[in-house]
Amino acid sequence: MAKPTKPLYSSLDEWVDVQPLEQYEKVNPLAPIFYTDEYKDATSYFRGIVKSGEMSPRVLDLTEHIIRLNPAHYTAWQYRYRTLMSIKAPLDVELKLMDELAVKYLKTYQVWHHRRLILTETRDPQRELAFVEESLREDTKNYHTWSHRQWVLSHFNDIDLWRGELDFLDTMFNQDIRNNSAWHHRFFVVFQSGVREGEEDRERVVRRELTFTKQNISFAPNNPSAWNYLRGVLEFNKLPFSTVTTFVFPYTQPTDPEAVDLVDLDNPPPSKQAELPCPAAIEFLADIYESEGGESLLKANQLWKSLADEHDTMRKRYWEYRIKESLQKGST
Amino acid sequence: MSMYRGVATPYVHDEIYMPPLACAAHASHSLRCITGLPDSLVDVDASRLALSFYCIGSLDILDVLNEKVNMITRNEWRKWFWEQQTSGPHGSGFKPSSFMTGQGPASEFVQSPEYSCPHVIMTYTALLSLAILRDNFAGLDRRGIVAFLRGCQREDGSFRTTPQGTESDLRTVYCAFAISSMLNDWSGVDVDRAKAFIASCRTYEGGYGQEPSCEAQGGTTYTAIASLYLAPRSEGEEPLTAAEREQTIRWLSSNQDESGGFRGRTGKAADACYCFWCGAALRILGRDDLVNGLALVKFLDRCQFKFGGISKAPDEHPDPYHTYLSLAAIAMYPPPLGESGSNTSWHLAPIDPLLNATQATARWIRDHVP
Ligand SMILES: [Zn+2]
Numbered sequence: 001m002a003k004p005t006k007p008l009y010s011s012l013d014e015w016v017d018v019q020p021l022e023q024y025e026k027v028n029p030l031a032p033i034f035y036t037d038e039y040k041d042a043t044s045y046f047r048g049i050v051k052s053g054e055m056s057p058r059v060l061d062l063t064e065h066i067i068r069l070n071p072a073h074y075t076a077w078q079y080r081y082r083t084l085m086s087i088k089a090p091l092d093v094e095l096k097l098m099d100e101l102a103v104k105y106l107k108t109y110q111v112w113h114h115r116r117l118i119l120t121e122t123r124d125p126q127r128e129l130a131f132v133e134e135s136l137r138e139d140t141k142n143y144h145t146w147s148h149r150q151w152v153l154s155h156f157n158d159i160d161l162w163r164g165e166l167d168f169l170d171t172m173f174n175q176d177i178r179n180n181s182a183w184h185h186r187f188f189v190v191f192q193s194g195v196r197e198g199e200e201d202r203e204r205v206v207r208r209e210l211t212f213t214k215q216n217i218s219f220a221p222n223n224p225s226a227w228n229y230l231r232g233v234l235e236f237n238k239l240p241f242s243t244v245t246t247f248v249f250p251y252t253q254p255t256d257p258e259a260v261d262l263v264d265l266d267n268p269p270p271s272k273q274a275e276l277p278c279p280a281a282i283e284f285l286a287d288i289y290e291s292e293g294g295e296s297l298l299k300a301n302q303l304w305k306s307l308a309d310e311h312d313t314m315r316k317r318y319w320e321y322r323i324k325e326s327l328q329k330g331s332t
Numbered sequence: 333m334s335m336y337r338g339v340a341t342p343y344v345h346d347e348i349y350m351p352p353l354a355c356a357a358h359a360s361h362s363l364r365c366i367t368g369l370p371d372s373l374v375d376v377d378a379s380r381l382a383l384s385f386y387c388i389g390s391l392d393i394l395d396v397l398n399e400k401v402n403m404i405t406r407n408e409w410r411k412w413f414w415e416q417q418t419s420g421p422h423g424s425g426f427k428p429s430s431f432m433t434g435q436g437p438a439s440e441f442v443q444s445p446e447y448s449c450p451h452v453i454m455t456y457t458a459l460l461s462l463a464i465l466r467d468n469f470a471g472l473d474r475r476g477i478v479a480f481l482r483g484c485q486r487e488d489g490s491f492r493t494t495p496q497g498t499e500s501d502l503r504t505v506y507c508a509f510a511i512s513s514m515l516n517d518w519s520g521v522d523v524d525r526a527k528a529f530i531a532s533c534r535t536y537e538g539g540y541g542q543e544p545s546c547e548a549q550g551g552t553t554y555t556a557i558a559s560l561y562l563a564p565r566s567e568g569e570e571p572l573t574a575a576e577r578e579q580t581i582r583w584l585s586s587n588q589d590e591s592g593g594f595r596g597r598t599g600k601a602a603d604a605c606y607c608f609w610c611g612a613a614l615r616i617l618g619r620d621d622l623v624n625g626l627a628l629v630k631f632l633d634r635c636q637f638k639f640g641g642i643s644k645a646p647d648e649h650p651d652p653y654h655t656y657l658s659l660a661a662i663a664m665y666p667p668p669l670g671e672s673g674s675n676t677s678w679h680l681a682p683i684d685p686l687l688n689a690t691q692a693t694a695r696w697i698r699d700h701v702p
Binding site: 073075181 | 435
């Protein structure tokens with residue numbers, strides 16, 4: 001059993017004026033928790049406080065205590081927030097505390113939600129992006145952390161906040177080019193959050209994104225996140241996949257030991273160590289052939305068949321489905 | 333290692349021998365959790381009703397509820413669920429437990445309507461639990477629930493978890509839709525606004541994020557797809573365009589990785605719960621035939637804990653959530669029986685993928701909600 005972190009409220013003179021309310025359990029409960037005395041005591045005092053409606057500095061101590069024992073206690077969070085507002089507590093102090101709790105309870109929704117509520121009040125997001133970057137160090141794919149960053153950016157929508165996003169992403173990609181959360185964030189920043197100053201020339205932006213993606217594929221071809229991003233960029237900008245056929249083709253071929261290193265920024269070739277052919281490239285090329293229709297359907301079918309039988313047998317059924325669908329479409 | 337390239341797995345043929353599914357051990361795990369939880373699980377205090385649903389739901393899928401639990405106990409369970417129904421200025425619904433209910437003098441209880449209010453996710457799981465226990469729903473405050481849902485919907489179409497709360501995302505939209513479908517009453521929901529919210533959560537990958545601008549994720553993609561297919565629609569109206577549907581099918585099936593299990597996001601490791609979330613979404617889209625079912629059950633086989641219960645991945649600790657969702661996934665994708673009938677233990681009660689319950693339970697609630 002966990003060691004108590006504090007003396008029980010029932011033993012403290014400062015709390016003697018509060019009438020604790022024990023938890024009600026009349027009917028045999030389902031999945032009862034064998035609470036520690038510490039939790040039982042703290043939540044009894046909390047129920048008592050909620051009943052009396054008291055909002056005071058000591059309520060902040062009590063709710064912090066409960067949150068540390070159970071960070072998913074949403075009512076403790078809710079009551080804490082209202083108390084903060086009611087007594088006009090200094091919110092920078094609250095944010096400091098949240099810095100600690102966010103890292104401690106990284107996967108608890110409420111920790112991040114509370115942070116949002118506080119920031120909505122302070123309207124001061126200046127240190128927020130650095131904080132997110134710091135806490136991503138603990139878990140580079142944490143869903144709540146990334147959503148928090150996306151919320152900060154879109155809620156405050158401040159050009160100074162947006163400005164550093166691509167550089168921030170570069171550092172994330174340098175650590176792990178397969179981090180899909182970073183790829184998703186890039187799509188959100190570049191395409192799904194409006195057009196900001198300096199990014200008005202959309203053709204240039206699309207060119208930049210295509211170059212970026214191709215380059216990263218050439219370093220690490222078997223990266224589904226990068227291929228999904230490539231699809232996303234083309235689809236979002238209504239460009240046919242065939243725009244990048246020349247780039248994709250070499251990735252569908254076996255590794256060529258004779259290949260010479262050539263510098264082609266538009267179509268960077270796979271590195272010599274690359275594991276080829278790359279299934280994502282084969283799928284991509286098959287999609288290109290399928291959209292061409294006619295004679296090309298046959299080529300698409302061959303590629304899907306090679307995925308089904310050789311390169312991606314786990315998803316054999318999916319590739320066979322693609323073959324069947326295309327034959328049906330082709331015959332109507 | 334490449335994400336796509338897997339070890340070649342034997343493809344489904346007639347006679348595949350699987351070691352038996354440890355049904356009795358999983359039932360015991362669920363019963364143990366219903367009896368009591370250690371203090372280390374105190375973080376489920378504010379969602380105990382949902383955890384109870386996973387336990388009872390596992391017994392339902394294993395089809396052992398009546399055999400393992402006598403009628404007196406089942407009636408007590410039903411009473412406990414009904415005790416969580418609460419009404420107030422914001423309508424009626426179910427709260428997670430008595431965690432905010434105080435013991436009054438004598439035997440009555442004390443609670444503030446504002447801080448002991450119904451919760452959308454708990455209301456959804458309570459209705460399903462009561463249906464599993466074959467309740468007649470005579471005590472259901474139908475109008476109160478509709479009013480409660482109405483009070484939870486926000487301007488942007490999403491739903492708060494509680495009427496006074498501020499948390500909201502795609503999961504609560506699903507619960508509101510599932511409740512409306514179970515009550516066969518959609519007057520508590522502005523369906524068009526909710527659909528617009530769902531659409532705003534769609535990402536370039538073809539899945540859905542938890543809220544607008546979030547990364548595609550298996551669980552929230554299930555809630556989006558199930559919501560769209562639960563919602564009433566006019567004749568000929570399709571929940572998704574053909575292109576969206578194909579893109580979602582592609583993304584969902586790309587999440588089955590070389591382990592045979594499904595991952596929740598591109599590039600992450602497989603996790604048992606996503607076998608349900610992705611597998612059920614594919615089934616709703618009418619494309620469950622694309623799942624490599626045998627590889628899937630082989631993955632879940634490895635996630636079984638030796639003393640009962642199923643964990644998110646091999647060699648992890650089990651919990652009711654992953655146990656329930658794994659069993660539901662197995663029920664949807666059982667291995668072939670084979671000529672010797674060796675795999676019968678893997679054939680569980682059929683699942684309704686839209687409500688996330690057994691078909692018999694889903695039918696019960698639709699027939700018995702007054
Ligand atoms: Zn999981």
